[in-house]
Amino acid sequence: MADKEATVYIVDMGSSMADCHNGRIESNLDWGMRYVWDRISTTVAASRKTWNVGVVGVGTDETDNPLEEGEGYEHISVLQELGPMTMSSLGALRDRVKTSDTQIGDCISAVVLAIEMIEKLTKKLKYNRRIILVTDGEAPMDSSDIDDIAEKLKRSAIQLIVLGVDFDDADFGFKEEDKSSIKEQNEETLRELVEKCDGMYGTMAEAIAELETPRIKTVKPYKTYDGLLTLGDPNVHEDAMAINVERYFKTHKAAVPPASRVVMKTDSNGDASGTMENADDDEMQGVEPTPSFSAVKDARTYKVIDPKAIGGKRDVDFAELAKGYEYGRTAVHISESEFNITKIETVKCFSIYEPFLNMGETGMTIAQKFNDAAALKLSSLIHSLHELESYAVARIVIKDGKEPALILLAPHIEPDFECLYDVPLPFAEDVRNYPFPPLDKVITVHGNTITENHRNLPSKELQDAMNDYVDAMDISSWEMDDEGPALHRINQVVRHRATYPNEPIPPVAAILLKYANPPEDLVARAKSDLEDLIDKASVKKVPPKATAKKDKGEKPKPISGLDIDALLRQPENKRVTIDPNKAISDFKQKMEASDDHAEAEDAIKQMGAIIRDIITKSFGDQDYERAIEHIGVMRDTAIEFEYPDLFNSFIKDFKGRLLSGEFNGDRRVLWWNIKRFKLGLIDSKASEQSKVTAEEAAEFLKK
Numbered sequence: 001m002a003d004k005e006a007t008v009y010i011v012d013m014g015s016s017m018a019d020c021h022n023g024r025i026e027s028n029l030d031w032g033m034r035y036v037w038d039r040i041s042t043t044v045a046a047s048r049k050t051w052n053v054g055v056v057g058v059g060t061d062e063t064d065n066p067l068e069e070g071e072g073y074e075h076i077s078v079l080q081e082l083g084p085m086t087m088s089s090l091g092a093l094r095d096r097v098k099t100s101d102t103q104i105g106d107c108i109s110a111v112v113l114a115i116e117m118i119e120k121l122t123k124k125l126k127y128n129r130r131i132i133l134v135t136d137g138e139a140p141m142d143s144s145d146i147d148d149i150a151e152k153l154k155r156s157a158i159q160l161i162v163l164g165v166d167f168d169d170a171d172f173g174f175k176e177e178d179k180s181s182i183k184e185q186n187e188e189t190l191r192e193l194v195e196k197c198d199g200m201y202g203t204m205a206e207a208i209a210e211l212e213t214p215r216i217k218t219v220k221p222y223k224t225y226d227g228l229l230t231l232g233d234p235n236v237h238e239d240a241m242a243i244n245v246e247r248y249f250k251t252h253k254a255a256v257p258p259a260s261r262v263v264m265k266t267d268s269n270g271d272a273s274g275t276m277e278n279a280d281d282d283e284m285q286g287v288e289p290t291p292s293f294s295a296v297k298d299a300r301t302y303k304v305i306d307p308k309a310i311g312g313k314r315d316v317d318f319a320e321l322a323k324g325y326e327y328g329r330t331a332v333h334i335s336e337s338e339f340n341i342t343k344i345e346t347v348k349c350f351s352i353y354e355p356f357l358n359m360g361e362t363g364m365t366i367a368q369k370f371n372d373a374a375a376l377k378l379s380s381l382i383h384s385l386h387e388l389e390s391y392a393v394a395r396i397v398i399k400d401g402k403e404p405a406l407i408l409l410a411p412h413i414e415p416d417f418e419c420l421y422d423v424p425l426p427f428a429e430d431v432r433n434y435p436f437p438p439l440d441k442v443i444t445v446h447g448n449t450i451t452e453n454h455r456n457l458p459s460k461e462l463q464d465a466m467n468d469y470v471d472a473m474d475i476s477s478w479e480m481d482d483e484g485p486a487l488h489r490i491n492q493v494v495r496h497r498a499t500y501p502n503e504p505i506p507p508v509a510a511i512l513l514k515y516a517n518p519p520e521d522l523v524a525r526a527k528s529d530l531e532d533l534i535d536k537a538s539v540k541k542v543p544p545k546a547t548a549k550k551d552k553g554e555k556p557k558p559i560s561g562l563d564i565d566a567l568l569r570q571p572e573n574k575r576v577t578i579d580p581n582k583a584i585s586d587f588k589q590k591m592e593a594s595d596d597h598a599e600a601e602d603a604i605k606q607m608g609a610i611i612r613d614i615i616t617k618s619f620g621d622q623d624y625e626r627a628i629e630h631i632g633v634m635r636d637t638a639i640e641f642e643y644p645d646l647f648n649s650f651i652k653d654f655k656g657r658l659l660s661g662e663f664n665g666d667r668r669v670l671w672w673n674i675k676r677f678k679l680g681l682i683d684s685k686a687s688e689q690s691k692v693t694a695e696e697a698a699e700f701l702k703k
Contacts, residue, residue: 012135014059041495054082059105137186150196160199212509244368472526
């Protein structure tokens with residue numbers, strides 16, 4: 001497939017294209033241009049200099065084309081010469097595409113003009129040549145030479161695609177009633193031309209409908225490795241195997257197009273400028289120069305702490321810096337010479353080792369082209385692995401100096417094609433083993449094994465109900481997309497904004513939303529299975545959780561019938577003293593069981609004393625995390641039960657004691673941790689009962 005393309009779009013701009021038909025609220029031209037703009041903007045986004053686009057207008061008020069001296073080429077204008085398409089030319093073209101005041105313009109003559117444009121550019125070179133005609137068929141056409149034109153299209157390998165506005169299409173299921181006789185005749189003429197040149201003919205409604213469907217992007221094979229595949233070391237062992245192979249991507253992640261940072265250009269007076277500043281290619285970061293945008297330029301400065309410098313910091317040059325790697329909370333620096341020692345000196349190779357999970361993209365290894373000996377050797381290896389039902393583990397270095405990777409090679413055999421598929425293997429650090437109890441049995445503390453009649457084991461009825469529901473919700477027969485919905489949506493929005501910069505973003509296409517929810521008919525069909533599953537599993541609603549003190553009297557009745565809160569509120573069960581060894585749970589229980597402000601205040605005071613004791617007895621910062629956890633629980637509980645004043649009183653007192661050195665020395669670093677976790681005053685945003693403003697809370701943490 002040629003990588004060069006030459007596409008000419010012929011757009012009917014006659015006066016009839018300004019009409020709105022079949023219940024549409026946009027003109028025939030705007031509706032048809034939806035398809036054209038989508039195709040052109042896709043070409044612009046690809047940024048391929050070898051993809052050429054030309055646009056010819058038919059039925060224009062003026063005549064502007066190389067064949068205008070000939071008869072039948074009146075009111076045909078070249079709106080865009082055949083060549084690379086850019087954002088600037090897209091904007092200029094958008095302003096020129098509009099309906100005219102005439103209905104004269106021959107689409108057949110425009111096809112001849114498009115053929116001349118393509119042949120002039122492509123000559124005898126290898127190109128994908130294409131002409132796309134968009135018309136409503138209301139203007140007269142000269143059909144006397146369609147046989148010669150069809151032969152010319154076939155001889156020049158040009159594909160003709162005709163998309164008619166409200167054209168009849170039995171395959172798509174559309175037929176326009178009460179159409180004019182000239183349109184009916186033109187449809188027959190264009191259909192005959194397309195059939196004779198083996199082109200494509202369809203109605204515009206079908207083309208518009210297909211715009212929402214994600215497109216499969218066809219890419220050229222990309223070679224990732226070209227060299228020897230070895231089994232053993234040929235330099236050491238005479239019987240070692242060495243095969244000349246080539247490795248290509250089989251699957252590759254489609255990346256979302258990157259966003260470039262741009263700013264509105266300004267002149268020296270601070271006003272918006274209409275000229276483009278000079279900028280290096282690297283600075284533009286792939287942004288096409290435009291009159292109103294300029295690339296963002298980065299400037300970095302590096303500072304180090306220096307008490308002797310003004311402000312306590314001084315600037316340093318980047319060359320004076322050393323690389324630092326975070327180890328816990330410590331920065332460990334490694335010089336360039338030391339860093340080079342840690343790098344593995346690798347040599348390009350692809351060698352099989354004496355087996356795991358697909359961790360990334362898939363590769364495909366084939367024999368070197370035009371090397372029959374290598375093809376025979378690789379075929380022998382592939383068939384050996386296939387017959388033994390085995391895989392091979394290989395080490396690959398794409399090129400000298402690259403990091404090595406371990407891959408798993410799997411044989412693949414078709415009648416006329418053989419290869420080795422490969423997937424990367426994880427390193428030991430990538431493998432995570434999570435132990436889970438068995439699902440089909442319960443092992444008691446005494447070592448006994450129970451396989452049925454246990455609360456943690458599903459009954460046979462529940463298993464059958466789950467099997468039926470899973471079978472009913474099987475979506476394997478539903479259509480799957482080869483390109484991700486998120487990627488397609490971003491590309492769709494970018495193309496729309498490039499074409500219509502001032503219009504709102506279009507809604508998400510319905511075909512993409514089907515991935516967000518299961519199909520409605522499938523859910524309806526599986527409803528009875530779901531109800532049966534709910535019944536067998538005894539699924540019940542969980543009562544809502546009380547979130548504040550005022551809700552305590554409105555709690556729903558527990559499912560078990562045992563009201564733990566009522567038991568804890570009884571005088572004989574109320575916890576008087578909080579145990580320091582289980583302070584958090586005791587504190588929460590005491591706050592839950594408190595009936596008035598005095599009891600909550602007592603719980604806060606006890607918790608505060610425990611926190612101060614933890615810090616005083618801490619060896620260095622050993623128990624700081626424990627103290628931070630206690631303060632966080634106290635703050636969250638005070639917000640939950642609407643006692644922000646009690647916590648605020650505690651934290652103010654705590655800060656004064658901490659900064660004065662009351663807790664067995666200088667422990668001001670703890671206050672830095674409190675600031676980091678934002679455990680300061682409870683402001684009115686966090687609790688409506690607080691009288692502290694957000695500004696006061698922020699100032700309290702700063703000082």
